[in-house]
Amino acid sequence: MEPGKKKWRFRGNRELNSAAITVHGVMEMLMEKINKDDNRPIIPLARTDPSTFACFRTTPVAVDAVAEAVQSFEFNGYPNTVGVVSARRAIAEYLSHNLLYEISPENVYLTIGCTQAIEIIVSVLAYPGANILLPRPGYPHYETRADFSNLEVRHFDLLPEKAWEVDLDSVEALADRNTTAIFIINPGNPCGNVFTFQHLKKIAETARKLGIFVISDEVYAGQAFGSNPFVSMAEFATIVPVIILGSLSKQWVVPGWRFGWIVACDPNAILQQSGILECIKNYIDISANPPTFLQEALPQILEKTRSEFFSNILHVLREDAQICYDGIKEIGCLTCPHKPEGSMTVMVKLNLSLLEGISDDMDFCLKLAKEESVTVLPGFVVGLKNWLRITFAIDPSSLDDGLKRMKAFHERHAKKL
Numbered sequence: 381m382e383p384g385k386k387k388w389r390f391r392g393n394r395e396l397n398s399a400a401i402t403v404h405g406v407m408e409m410l411m412e413k414i415n416k417d418d419n420r421p422i423i424p425l426a427r428t429d430p431s432t433f434a435c436f437r438t439t440p441v442a443v444d445a446v447a448e449a450v451q452s453f454e455f456n457g458y459p460n461t462v463g464v465v466s467a468r469r470a471i472a473e474y475l476s477h478n479l480l481y482e483i484s485p486e487n488v489y490l491t492i493g494c495t496q497a498i499e500i501i502v503s504v505l506a507y508p509g510a511n512i513l514l515p516r517p518g519y520p521h522y523e524t525r526a527d528f529s530n531l532e533v534r535h536f537d538l539l540p541e542k543a544w545e546v547d548l549d550s551v552e553a554l555a556d557r558n559t560t561a562i563f564i565i566n567p568g569n570p571c572g573n574v575f576t577f578q579h580l581k582k583i584a585e586t587a588r589k590l591g592i593f594v595i596s597d598e599v600y601a602g603q604a605f606g607s608n609p610f611v612s613m614a615e616f617a618t619i620v621p622v623i624i625l626g627s628l629s630k631q632w633v634v635p636g637w638r639f640g641w642i643v644a645c646d647p648n649a650i651l652q653q654s655g656i657l658e659c660i661k662n663y664i665d666i667s668a669n670p671p672t673f674l675q676e677a678l679p680q681i682l683e684k685t686r687s688e689f690f691s692n693i694l695h696v697l698r699e700d701a702q703i704c705y706d707g708i709k710e711i712g713c714l715t716c717p718h719k720p721e722g723s724m725t726v727m728v729k730l731n732l733s734l735l736e737g738i739s740d741d742m743d744f745c746l747k748l749a750k751e752e753s754v755t756v757l758p759g760f761v762v763g764l765k766n767w768l769r770i771t772f773a774i775d776p777s778s779l780d781d782g783l784k785r786m787k788a789f790h791e792r793h794a795k796k797l
């Protein structure tokens with residue numbers, strides 16, 4: 381038979397090709413536009429990974445803990461699936477620190493970054509007919525994973541004019557008897573907001589009323605540098621069951637280490653009785669686990685990192701947020717409804733009517749990359765068309781440079797009056 385006529389029986393899983401928008405996909409399109417002849421450095425305001433900047437370098441405490449674990453030769457074997465007990469206990473203690481109840485180490489699950497934590501929790505909730513409530517704007521990996529698991533998503537709005545608080549009326553209107561959970565991200569990516577104690581309490585009370593539980597993505601835990609202090613949703617677990625997602629990635633600025641966790645805050649054993657915790661354990665049984673030496677190093681990292689490390693990072697983030705907010709004010713086609721007070725990103729609104737020949741947020745970002753070697757994430761990726769998400773967590777002088785280039789771009793494309 382001619383080779384061309386042979387019928388092969390395999391093909392890829394087409395579910396994976398379904399128009400899923402990913403940050404990575406858009407990033408690639410932006411990077412392709414960068415002009416190779418531009419001698420200026422690329423200013424990366426699209427991706428949230430400040431680890432290459434000296435002012436965001438992780439603490440030697442973390443590096444030493446990992447090095448010691450590797451050099452001991454004792455942690456070259458497979459980890460047990462539920463995770464090294466000392467690591468689970470260290471996370472439980474670390475998160476219990478401000479609470480009126482104790483988180484049980486049994487309710488801590490170690491994951492490969494918060495990314496895998498998201499995959500696990502979404503998969504566990506994806507049973508036929510169920511739906512979940514996600515914030516808009518949000519973090520697109522939730523939508524992508526829910527799509528892939530055929531889990532229905534309903535979006536509630538975050539309100540820019542109310543410091544990006546949750547529109548709780550819309551939450552009540554969206555939920556029905558098949559709704560299982562509401563997800564929040566605090567401190568917020570993409571909005572850079574920090575929820576108040578009162579607002580978190582209201583979210584908990586709303587969830588209780590609806591008979592659903594709360595999943596709180598706290599990868600930016602502690603990274604609040606405005607007037608609202610960071611409060612963990614774990615504080616409200618006596619009102620409603622809470623699952624916290626976290627990782628080392630943003631707090632310790634080591635996203636390449638791929639280490640995260642799922643923590644069930646379940647003082648009334650409601651999650652346990654629902655069977656959800658057993659599902660999480662079963663999912664982890666059929667998954668890869670984080671490296672043994674990282675699990676082993678974790679207690680040292682959590683216990684020994686000095687508060688100066690975190691306050692230095694906060695100091696740079698606060699300065700960056702100010703530079704970003706002031707810089708945006710100088711750019712006529714952009715408005716920032718709420719000055720960032722947490723996390724590493726902020727949402728700004730694009731006023732297309734002031735620009736000539738720019739059709740939408742994607743077009744803006746592609747042309748900005750091409751002409752100014754600045755990458756910014758188009759808002760549609762995070763759920764808000766014709767907005768932009770700016771990651772301000774970079775070296776302050778580079779951020780200043782990037783905003784000046786955006787201003788020059790605006791002036792070149794501004795509609796002549």
Ligand SMILES: *Cc1c(COP(=O)(O)O)cnc(C)c1O
Pocket residue numbers: 428492493494495496519565569597599626627628629630635638639640
């Ligand atoms: C970065 C980020 C994640 C992913 O965290 P990793 O630990 O790097 O996998 C999850 N959620 C939000 C909101 C993030 O910003």
